[in-house]
Amino acid sequence: EVQLVESGGGVVRPGGSLRLSCAASGFIFGDFAMSWVRQAPGKGLEWVSGISWNGDSIGYADSVKGRFTISRDNAKKSLYLQMNSLRVEDTALYHCARLLSSSWFENWFDPWGQGTLVTVSS
């Protein structure tokens, strides 16, 4: 069974940092691109970032560009999101999602993890 389990969320002050992790199992992690998608409380879905199978190609939403960094470790079957200079508007449930090919763009998300909650508040 394909599983994605996120961790690392929590409460942080504006301007602070957090590192999210996503542990994958049930598939060959290194064969697939991966992504982070967030959902603010009671709101819709917003794509955050994507990374190719080998980490050589990466993309970010304009809203996080320059503040967030996506990375992966295929040996550890793990995806990461380093979030710096956090803002109140970054408060959301952050989902890890597998993309259905080796490239991070022009793709679709399946499956999704349950998410880890990030709250940015003073």
Next chain:
Amino acid sequence: SYEVTQPPSVSVSPGQTASITCSGDKLGDKYACWYQQKPGQSPVLVIYQDTKRPSGIPERFSGSSSGNTATLTISGTQAMDEADYYCQAWDSSTGYVFGTGTKVTVL
């Protein structure tokens, strides 16, 4: 930046057909996909590449796309189909774009 729009809500009687639209400039030139999200759960892919259904998704879910609109159709709607549905497209300038979501209520 590229945007796609959905109606906020759709109501349907059990056993009837629900249609959810997703509109965007030249959306028909891009691939659209659809996700179902039930309360407290993560999104689930129900349609990809406009019309394709992942394994395990019931046949009552179907998709189509033409011009500026993609459509998700639920035939013979069941109470278990009550959920939020999001369309998603890819734009080379904006990245992945999600619609604002449509709440399907089965009355």
